[in-house]
Amino acid sequence: xIDPEEARQALLARKREIAELxxxxxxxxxxxxxxxxxxxxxxxxxxxxxxxxxxxxxxxxAADLARIDAAVHRIDSGTYGSCLSCDEDxxxxxLKADPAASLCISCAASASG
Numbered sequence: 001x002i003d004p005e006e007a008r009q010a011l012l013a014r015k016r017e018i019a020e021l022x023x024x025x026x027x028x029x030x031x032x033x034x035x036x037x038x039x040x041x042x043x044x045x046x047x048x049x050x051x052x053x054x055x056x057x058x059x060x061x062a063a064d065l066a067r068i069d070a071a072v073h074r075i076d077s078g079t080y081g082s083c084l085s086c087d088e089d090x091x092x093x094x095l096k097a098d099p100a101a102s103l104c105i106s107c108a109a110s111a112s113g
Contacts, residue, residue: 002095004075010099011068011075018061018068067100074102083107 074080081090085107094101103111 002081002092002099004080007080007095007099008072008075011071014099015065015068018064022058022061064100067102070102071100085111 071080074082081095082088083090083104084102086104088104090101090104094105101108
């Protein structure tokens with residue numbers, strides 16, 4: 001079993017990384033100007049595509065933050081490391097690779113398949 005405090009530190013470090021990335025990409029998610037005099041149509045389309053990609057990345061970061069917060073809550077409540085579906089222990093390797101994992105490998109495979 002992975003040490004819950006070690007997992008907490010890894011989760012909080014990942015949360016800080018995500019917050020930094022979010023701050024760095026804030027401008028890319030801003031509204032794209034529609035002024036075709038200063039930006040050509042192709043450039044504006046590129047900017048819109050870049051904006052959409054940045055917004056999708058931000059949504060993924062928000063989902064990652066929610067998973068991290070849920071994992072920290074499980075640590076606080078003493079349920080960290082137990083599968084939310086079958087209540088079996090989540091393997092050490094899986095938690096080491098993804099400290100926010102909430103399902104054992106079998107349940108995760110069933111959920112995605």
